[in-house]
Amino acid sequence: MATTVTGTKTIKKGKSPVGGPRFPGGNGGGSRGRNGHNGDMSHFESSANRYRIGMWVALAAILMMFTALTSAYIVRAASSNDWRPIAMPQILLLSTALIVASSGTLELARRKLKEAFEVSFNRWLLMTTALGVAFVGSQLLAWRQLVRQGVYVGSNPHSSFFYLLTATHGVHLLGGLIALTYLRLRTRRTERDGQALAKRHAVADAVTLYWHFMDGLWIYLFLLLFFWR
Amino acid sequence: MSGETHEAVHRHPAPTGFIRKYIFSLDHKVIGIQYIMLALVAVLVGMTMSVLMRMNLSWPGTNWPILGTLFPGGAPDGMMTPEFYLSLVTMHGTIMVFFVLTTAPQGGFGNYFLPIQIGAEDMAFPVLNMLSFWVTLVGFIVILAAIFFSGADSTVGPIGGWTGYAPLSALPNAGPGQGMGMNLWIISIAIFCVGSLLGALNFITTLLNMRTRGMSLMRMPLTCWAWFTTAVLALLSFPVLLGGGILLLLDRLAGTSFFIPGGLYLSGILSGTDERFPLHTGGSPILWQHLFWFFGHPEVYIAILPGMGATSHILSTFARKPVFGYRAMVFAIFAIGLLGFFVWGHHMFISGMSPYSAMTFSILTLSIGVPSAVKTFNWLGTLWGARIRFTTAMLFAIGFVSLFVAGGITGLVLGQTSLDLPMHDTYFVTAHFHLVMGVASIFGMFAATYFWFPKMFGRLMNESLGKFHFWITFIGVYCIFVPMHTMGIVGMPRRFAQFTEYEYLKTLHPLVVFVSIAAIATVLAQIVFYFNLLWSIFKGKRAGENPWDATTLEWTTASPPPHDNFAGHLPVVYRGPYEFAVPGAANDFVMQTEPEVILQAVGSGREGTSGNGHDGHRH
Numbered sequence: 049m050a051t052t053v054t055g056t057k058t059i060k061k062g063k064s065p066v067g068g069p070r071f072p073g074g075n076g077g078g079s080r081g082r083n084g085h086n087g088d089m090s091h092f093e094s095s096a097n098r099y100r101i102g103m104w105v106a107l108a109a110i111l112m113m114f115t116a117l118t119s120a121y122i123v124r125a126a127s128s129n130d131w132r133p134i135a136m137p138q139i140l141l142l143s144t145a146l147i148v149a150s151s152g153t154l155e156l157a158r159r160k161l162k163e164a165f166e167v168s169f170n171r172w173l174l175m176t177t178a179l180g181v182a183f184v185g186s187q188l189l190a191w192r193q194l195v196r197q198g199v200y201v202g203s204n205p206h207s208s209f210f211y212l213l214t215a216t217h218g219v220h221l222l223g224g225l226i227a228l229t230y231l232r233l234r235t236r237r238t239e240r241d242g243q244a245l246a247k248r249h250a251v252a253d254a255v256t257l258y259w260h261f262m263d264g265l266w267i268y269l270f271l272l273l274f275f276w277r
Numbered sequence: 278m279s280g281e282t283h284e285a286v287h288r289h290p291a292p293t294g295f296i297r298k299y300i301f302s303l304d305h306k307v308i309g310i311q312y313i314m315l316a317l318v319a320v321l322v323g324m325t326m327s328v329l330m331r332m333n334l335s336w337p338g339t340n341w342p343i344l345g346t347l348f349p350g351g352a353p354d355g356m357m358t359p360e361f362y363l364s365l366v367t368m369h370g371t372i373m374v375f376f377v378l379t380t381a382p383q384g385g386f387g388n389y390f391l392p393i394q395i396g397a398e399d400m401a402f403p404v405l406n407m408l409s410f411w412v413t414l415v416g417f418i419v420i421l422a423a424i425f426f427s428g429a430d431s432t433v434g435p436i437g438g439w440t441g442y443a444p445l446s447a448l449p450n451a452g453p454g455q456g457m458g459m460n461l462w463i464i465s466i467a468i469f470c471v472g473s474l475l476g477a478l479n480f481i482t483t484l485l486n487m488r489t490r491g492m493s494l495m496r497m498p499l500t501c502w503a504w505f506t507t508a509v510l511a512l513l514s515f516p517v518l519l520g521g522g523i524l525l526l527l528d529r530l531a532g533t534s535f536f537i538p539g540g541l542y543l544s545g546i547l548s549g550t551d552e553r554f555p556l557h558t559g560g561s562p563i564l565w566q567h568l569f570w571f572f573g574h575p576e577v578y579i580a581i582l583p584g585m586g587a588t589s590h591i592l593s594t595f596a597r598k599p600v601f602g603y604r605a606m607v608f609a610i611f612a613i614g615l616l617g618f619f620v621w622g623h624h625m626f627i628s629g630m631s632p633y634s635a636m637t638f639s640i641l642t643l644s645i646g647v648p649s650a651v652k653t654f655n656w657l658g659t660l661w662g663a664r665i666r667f668t669t670a671m672l673f674a675i676g677f678v679s680l681f682v683a684g685g686i687t688g689l690v691l692g693q694t695s696l697d698l699p700m701h702d703t704y705f706v707t708a709h710f711h712l713v714m715g716v717a718s719i720f721g722m723f724a725a726t727y728f729w730f731p732k733m734f735g736r737l738m739n740e741s742l743g744k745f746h747f748w749i750t751f752i753g754v755y756c757i758f759v760p761m762h763t764m765g766i767v768g769m770p771r772r773f774a775q776f777t778e779y780e781y782l783k784t785l786h787p788l789v790v791f792v793s794i795a796a797i798a799t800v801l802a803q804i805v806f807y808f809n810l811l812w813s814i815f816k817g818k819r820a821g822e823n824p825w826d827a828t829t830l831e832w833t834t835a836s837p838p839p840h841d842n843f844a845g846h847l848p849v850v851y852r853g854p855y856e857f858a859v860p861g862a863a864n865d866f867v868m869q870t871e872p873e874v875i876l877q878a879v880g881s882g883r884e885g886t887s888g889n890g891h892d893g894h895r896h
Contacts, residue, residue: 094486098401102482105512109474113516116568120524123567124535128559202532205559212527 092242096250103254107261110220114265117216118272121209133206134199136274137190143183144270150179151263154228158256162249170232176259177228180221187218206273213269221262227255291840301411303403304840308410309389310733315414316381317807319372322421324800326369326433333357335786335793337775350430360453362774364432368424370439371462374576375469376417378718382583383511384413384476386725387504389733391480393831394498396489396848398841401482405475412472419465427458435459438772440573443536443565447528450543450553463526470519473511480508489830491850495607496869498829498854499600502607503586506614507579513618514575521568534560566628570621577714578617581681582610584721585652588677591728592659594827595671597865599855601658605651612648616641626694627701635694642692649685653678668825669743673724676751677717683755684713687762702772705765708758716754723750723806730810731824735836736817742809746802753799760788826866829854833870 125131157172191214194200194207201211231251292298302308332341340355351361392400400406423434432454437446441462449456484505488497524535532555539558541548549556593600600606622630622638630638656678665671687709691697700706723746730738769782776782776789823832830850834843848870856867 098482098486101485102402102478105478105481109478109512109516112513113520116517116520116571117524120520120535120564120568123561123564124559127561127564128539130534130539130559201527202534205534208527208531208533208535212523216523 092246095243096246099247099250099254100257103257107258110261110265114213114216114269117209117213121213121272124205124209128205130204131206132204133274134194134204134210137193139186139190139193140270140274143186143190144267146179146183146186147263147266150176150183151260153179154256154259158252161252173228173232177225177232180225180228180259184218184221184225187214190214210273213273217262217266217269220265224255224259224262227258231255301407303399303407305388305392305400305403305406306733306838306842308406309385309387311410312380312384312388312413313386315410315417316377316385317810319376319380319417323369323373323377324803326365326372328797328800329357330362330365330369331793331796333362334775335790337777348430348433351432357774358431359774360432360436363436363438363772364427364434364454364458366772367436367438367462368420368434371420371434371466373715374439374580375466376413376420378580378715379469379473379511379576380413381722382587382718382725383480383504383507383579384410384473386500386587386722386729387480387507387583388476390729390831391501391504392483392487393834393838393842394501394829395484395487395492396830396843396850397483397487398843398847400479401486402479406479409472409475409479412468412475416465416468416472419461419468423458423461423465426461427454427456432458435462437462440566440569441525442569443525443528443562444538444541444560447525447536447560447565448541448543448554449529460526460529463522463529467519467522467526470515470522473515474519477508477511477515480504481512484508489847489850492830492869495604496850496853498586499589499603499606499610500583500586502610503582503589506610507582510575510579510582510614510617514572514579517568518572521565521572524568525565528557528560534558536560536562536565538562563625563628566625567621570624571618573624574621575614575617577710578613580714580718581721582614584677584718584724585610585681587721587725587728588656588674589652589659590829591670591674591724592656592678593855593857594728594825595666595668595674596659596663597666597826597857598659598663599853599857600655601661602651602655603853603855606655609648609651609655613645613652616645616648620645623692623697626697632694639692639694643689646685646689649681653682653685668727669738669740669747670724670728670825672744672747672751673720673727676747677720677724679751680712680717680720680754684709684711684717684758688713699768700765702770703765704761704769704771707771708761708765711761712754712758716758720750723747726810728825729831730813730817731820732831732836732838734814734817735820736813736815737820737824738813738817739809742805746805746809749802749805750799753795753802756795757792757799760792764788826864828856828866828868830869833868 153172154176157169157176160169160172191211194210199207201208231248291304292302298304299307302311329344332339338356341352341357342355344352344357345355348361351358351364388400388406392398420434427434435441435446435454435458436452437455437459441459445451445455446459446463449459484497484501524533527533528535528537534557537548537557537560539548539560541554541557543554546554548554548558589600589606620638620642622634623642626635626638660675687705691700691706691709727738727743730736764785767782767785769776769785776785820836822834822836824836825832830848831838833848850869851872852867852869854869856862856869858865859867
């Protein structure tokens with residue numbers, strides 16, 4: 049009876065050895081279907097996937113940072129009796145509306161890109177960028193309102209956390225605006241080969257994911273800062 | 278290798294300009310070497326500081342004229358002040374942990390060999406990879422700046438230790454070096470966090486997305502598993518330190534009170550009664566400890582996991598046997614990484630916590646002993662009955678196992694609250710973490726250096742010098758750290774500049790001197806290593822593609838590998854990473870790229886018994 053030797057393990061024919069398929073799959077477990085698949089769309093797709101994977105990984109790191117700051121927030125709020133919550137600047141409601149709307153427009157842009165409607169893609173993308181800039185402006189106005197009331201970073205622990213969390217979120221959002229600009233300028237349809245297209249779709253997915261995350265993160269921070277307890 | 282001759286050739290040409298090729302390179306191999314060079318420079322700084330500390334401990338009151346000339350404030354008349362000593366402690370720890378133990382194993386060897394071992398042309402994001410190195414280098418320059426600009430010429434940096442406990446670290450006027458020195462320290466760590474995160478992001482994406490055909494997860498070398506797990510740990514722990522660092526910096530610069538409690542006195546001034554010490558209330562110093570150690574404990578595994586990977590790889594290669602229990606090894610790496618996130622409290626038993634939390638942390642800490650033992654026994658199983666080739670790399674890998682056991686076993690002692698409370702601030706802890714986290718990791722890196730040097734530079738390192746280096750270092754580190762356990766049990770406290778005033782420690786003085794002499798001898802032996810490294814680059818014996826008869830993908834390409842690693846042909850993988858001594862095979866090793874062969878009834882129907890598909894005992 050014929051048996052297959054893979055490594056030191058001798059197995060019966062037809063049974064898959066431990067540790068992987070018997071013959072290398074086309075584009076499976078060991079994933080980069082490079083060999084012998086040049087020009088194949090599935091290869092471009094799998095290669096461009098790095099942008100999607102990379103974004104999920106980056107979001108895990110960002111999530112950990114805000115988790116750390118949240119636990120600091122909760123511990124600090126509970127550890128002393130000097131916790132005096134500041135009044136919510138009303139303009140934050142506008143900020144929230146702006147960023148939620150921008151998430152929607154970016155999602156539309158992404159879908160238009162997938163359907164190859166270049167013009168409406170650009171329009172929605174521009175709209176998103178404008179809404180993003182407006183959000184940052186609205187946050188800055190909120191800071192100015194507080195400064196006018198004499199509430200500064202060091203005034204009390206809650207204001208410290210307010211400035212810290214909005215600033216950290218704002219810096220990440222500025223990164224998002226840079227990513228939107230990158231998506232608009234650097235992945236134009238000038239080179240319309242499969243590779244560039246796959247990359248463009250993947251970058252659009254990654255940027256959209258990031259933006260939605262920033263949207264959700266802001267809603268979370270908003271609730272934490274003004275509605276927790 | 279076979280199986281790829283029909284593939285289309287599509288080479289990526291290497292950059293030709295010097296700056297793009299060697300300085301701002303996008304090539305993961307060049308970046309890996311840059312990381313290793315950074316670590317080789319940083320370790321010299323850290324090592325010099327440790328020798329200065331030992332000199333002050335064993336020969337207190339001696340006049341060292343050079344020291345007096347270099348640091349007139351920190352060592353007036355050539356005699357070190359306690360503050361100067363404390364700043365040495367801080368900078369030694371910080372530079373060693375961040376810029377040596379985190380950069381060389383992961384950023385250095387991981388960068389160089391992870392893409393080659395999974396059959397990729399480069400990292401997933403080469404530009405991010407370059408940025409991660411340059412950001413890290415900026416972090417190193419900032420920490421070096423702390424030596425010279427610590428705001429008081431009496432120290433070489435802050436005096437807070439590598440843990441930077443608040444409120445000492447949060448108050449700029451709390452002591453010499455706590456002003457600008459501490460600012461620079463925090464900024465350096467924050468920059469380092471960003472660099473490490475970029476690196477971790479790249480490692481994870483590369484491993485998930487860039488594996489070549491046939492390289493399924495369970496066919497990856499254990500080194501790749503270790504680098505991957507390390508990257509996950511870095512990804513999840515560094516953001517926490519970064520967050521904590523921002524809070525600490527705000528406490529110092531923006532007048533917040535995250536970590537500074539109320540009612541503090543500083544040089545006789547009550548907080549808030551004088552403009553030199555503005556009002557702070559309600560902060561929690563323990564909060565900083567939680568944030569720091571939530572990062573700090575995974576950091577220990579960030580330092581040692583790559584060493585474990587390299588050790589498994591090298592033991593298998595030179596034992597000419599498959600790794601015993603490959604699957605168990607993979608799960609043990611994961612278990613260690615996972616448990617590493619739930620044990621940070623054992624660094625804080627002495628800071629005070631509820632006995633119930635202490636017990637939880639204690640039980641979780643002790644349970645890390647299980648995957649650690651799995652790894653240790655599997656290493657022994659790999660060596661069992663093998664005809665071992667005692668190369669220098671192999672000696673250092675065996676040394677790693679020895680040090681990991683010797684240093685790890687005292688972790689079981691310190692993991693118990695009742696034993697930790699009396700011993701925590703003594704030399705026992707110093708001995709424990711130096712053996713297991715410091716020296717063991719460094720041994721892993723020495724093994725990796727001797728093992729992969731021929732691949733990186735095309736020449737072998739000198740074996741005689743290597744073995745000399747090994748024996749002096751191996752005996753030396755045991756002579757340094759075993760006596761420290763005794764000192765700790767007697768009750769010698771950590772971080773004291775000298776012990777001349779303590780009657781009960783006088784009898785230990787000969788031991789202190791012995792440790793210092795051993796330390797100086799060990800440091801001198803490293804000159805041999807540096808010499809061997811430099812000499813072998815130019816004069817070493819030429820190495821072929823595969824000088825060690827190893828099986829993994831890096832040995833299928835030229836030494837050093839071309840710019841795109843495999844000269845346009847990406848390899849195809851047909852089998853696991855450690856197929857040594859395969860029954861019926863022509864050689865005692867089968868490369869991963871060797872296509873499957875059908876043989877007639879070799880022991881038909883016999884299944885492997887070691888649970889991992891490899892049965893190394895049947896030859």
